[in-house]
Amino acid sequence: MKFLGEQRPAYDLTYSDVFMVPSRSSVSSRLDVDLTTPDKVGTTIPIVVANMTAISGRRMAETVARRGGLAIVPQDIPVHAVHETISYVKSRHSVFETPVTIDPDAPVSQLLALIGKRAHRRAIVVDAEDRPLGVVSEKDCLEVDRFSTVADVMSSDLITVEASAELGDTFDRMTHQHLDLAPVVEDGRLAGVLTRKGILRSAIYDPAVDASGRLRVGVAIGINGDVQAKAETMLSAGADVLVVDTAHGHQDKMFDALKLISQARDAHEASTGVRVPVVAGNVVSTDGTRELVEAGADVVKVGVGPGAMCTTRMMTGVGRPQFSAVLECASAAADLGAEIWADGGVKYPRDVALALAAGAGSVMIGSWFAGTWESPGDLNRDHDGRLFKESFGMASARAVRNRTAGRSAFDRARSALFEEGISSSKMYLDPERPGVEDLIDTIVAGVRSSFTYAGARSIAEFRERATVGVQSSSGYDEGRPRETSW
Ligand SMILES: NC(=O)C1=CN([C@@H]2O[C@H](COP(=O)(O)OP(=O)(O)OC[C@H]3O[C@@H](n4cnc5c(N)ncnc54)[C@H](OP(=O)(O)O)[C@@H]3O)[C@@H](O)[C@H]2O)C=CC1
Numbered sequence: 001m002k003f004l005g006e007q008r009p010a011y012d013l014t015y016s017d018v019f020m021v022p023s024r025s026s027v028s029s030r031l032d033v034d035l036t037t038p039d040k041v042g043t044t045i046p047i048v049v050a051n052m053t054a055i056s057g058r059r060m061a062e063t064v065a066r067r068g069g070l071a072i073v074p075q076d077i078p079v080h081a082v083h084e085t086i087s088y089v090k091s092r093h094s095v096f097e098t099p100v101t102i103d104p105d106a107p108v109s110q111l112l113a114l115i116g117k118r119a120h121r122r123a124i125v126v127d128a129e130d131r132p133l134g135v136v137s138e139k140d141c142l143e144v145d146r147f148s149t150v151a152d153v154m155s156s157d158l159i160t161v162e163a164s165a166e167l168g169d170t171f172d173r174m175t176h177q178h179l180d181l182a183p184v185v186e187d188g189r190l191a192g193v194l195t196r197k198g199i200l201r202s203a204i205y206d207p208a209v210d211a212s213g214r215l216r217v218g219v220a221i222g223i224n225g226d227v228q229a230k231a232e233t234m235l236s237a238g239a240d241v242l243v244v245d246t247a248h249g250h251q252d253k254m255f256d257a258l259k260l261i262s263q264a265r266d267a268h269e270a271s272t273g274v275r276v277p278v279v280a281g282n283v284v285s286t287d288g289t290r291e292l293v294e295a296g297a298d299v300v301k302v303g304v305g306p307g308a309m310c311t312t313r314m315m316t317g318v319g320r321p322q323f324s325a326v327l328e329c330a331s332a333a334a335d336l337g338a339e340i341w342a343d344g345g346v347k348y349p350r351d352v353a354l355a356l357a358a359g360a361g362s363v364m365i366g367s368w369f370a371g372t373w374e375s376p377g378d379l380n381r382d383h384d385g386r387l388f389k390e391s392f393g394m395a396s397a398r399a400v401r402n403r404t405a406g407r408s409a410f411d412r413a414r415s416a417l418f419e420e421g422i423s424s425s426k427m428y429l430d431p432e433r434p435g436v437e438d439l440i441d442t443i444v445a446g447v448r449s450s451f452t453y454a455g456a457r458s459i460a461e462f463r464e465r466a467t468v469g470v471q472s473s474s475g476y477d478e479g480r481p482r483e484t485s486w
């Protein structure tokens with residue numbers, strides 16, 4: 001990346017402070033852009049879901065991996081639950097979506113509680129042998145009493161698709177029959193669902209899969225407790241990436257933890273032949289990056305204070321505008337043959353593109369994905385009927401209370417004094433893009449387009465070719481669309 005007119009300012013910049021200038025391009029289509037990441041984590045788009053309890057669970061992990069990204073299971077989840085999450089994600093189909101299933105005798109109220117779990121917003125009614133009997137949507141439940149059974153309201157003239165059917169043919173057949181969704185069957189039993197949108201996405205994205213073709217998922221490990229045992233357990237459970245995550249990644253305790261976790265990674269590689277990348281952070285300096293790489297990190301996680309749930313900068317004055325932090329740390333990592341992830345503060349597709357221009361291998365997103373069907377929280381409605389989910393920071397008093405649940409009341413109260421995050425925020429579902437895949441579509445469309453403006457076909461070329469200028473706040477404002485007249 002170069003600065004326009006070689007003018008690199010003496011002060012630090014964040015994503016909103018900069019813009020990219022187009023350059024002559026030989027890339028004739030946005031579809032010619034390959035977003036496979038250079039960080040060797042096995043993703044085909046540079047998007048990682050942050051290890052936050054309100055955001056990254058098994059539905060999020062499966063959905064994002066199916067489109068080529070990766071979710072990191074938070075460190076606060078009990079080990080047995082992490083095991084279950086990994087097994088669940090690995091058991092999911094890489095093309096068919098997981099259906100919501102329901103018994104024909106179940107009350108409609110039960111269905112209504114389940115239907116928001118999946119973006120396709122339908123449940124498949126199945127018998128005891130998992131054979132589909134009907135499909136039911138929220139609309140079918142309007143104006144019936146909540147104790148009516150699913151069998152009373154379902155539509156039973158069912159059109160199913162064989163698991164072996166070719167996707168293009170299925171798409172045409174569904175279009176012809178005006179179907180948005182079809183249950184997929186194998187030997188008569190439900191094997192998943194296909195939607196027309198999902199088929200299109202399967203043509204555009206390549207799932208992030210391991211050597212056995214199963215969807216990938218990462219796991220976060222803190223720096224406290226028996227980190228070696230935790231790393232070994234997660235590796236044998238099938239974690240594809242280990243994230244060693246703490247607020248201040250440039251501290252002795254991190255180096256002690258990283259040493260043990262890197263040893264566990266190396267032993268796993270020696271016995272299985274598979275290197276599970278270790279990601280460590282967070283830092284925002286050249287020294288922090290270099291020392292983490294030298295201590296064994298394959299990828300360094302960069303960002304202190306840009307997160308939407310984060311109060312660190314206001315509490316402590318510590319942090320660094322994220323664009324400059326990414327630029328400097330990426331260059332330090334590259335000198336040692338390593339990669340970085342840009343973590344936090346991403347609100348628009350442009351921010352993802354700018355992080356990649358500055359040298360990030362992938363971009364970690366938390367809060368933007370909190371307001372989606374796939375985040376783990378319950379769906380709520382505000383006074384105006386708008387749907388939202390509740391989110392909170394991992395260093396908030398709420399998260400600290402959860403994380404320290406096993407300790408004495410005094411210890412817990414003392415730890416909670418050091419909160420550096422918001423305990424409750426409302427993250428609204430965008431009515432135009434309520435699912436995480438809708439947001440991924442938007443991000444990937446924006447980023448592919450950025451690449452063609454720079455004349456780049458890959459992340460490596462984009463890093464090389466991007467030209468970045470510094471703008472005033474009115475420069476930024478000029479770029480915003482106007483939804484009303486002025
Ligand atoms: N990217 C960011 O800007 C930030 C991210 N977070 C996220 O919050 C989550 C929880 O992280 P964390 O608070 O590190 O909790 P952890 O449970 O990982 O504990 C951090 C450990 O480091 C010690 N420590 C020393 N200095 C600090 C410091 N300045 N801030 C925090 N801990 C320190 C703590 O001891 P003691 O408690 O005794 O001081 C504790 O033992 C992580 O997911 C992290 O990514 C949190 C803050 C900033």
Ligand SMILES: Nc1nc2c(ncn2[C@@H]2O[C@H](COP(=O)(O)O)[C@@H](O)[C@H]2O)c(=O)[nH]1
Nearest residue numbers: 050307308310344345366367393394395421
């Ligand atoms: N200082 C804090 N940082 C936090 C907290 N919870 C999460 N985080 C960081 O934010 C990113 C995600 O950023 P977002 O803008 O996409 O939401 C996450 O990966 C952490 O590094 C917190 O409580 N305090």
Ligand SMILES: [K+]
Nearest residue numbers: 305306307310
């Ligand atoms: K912030």
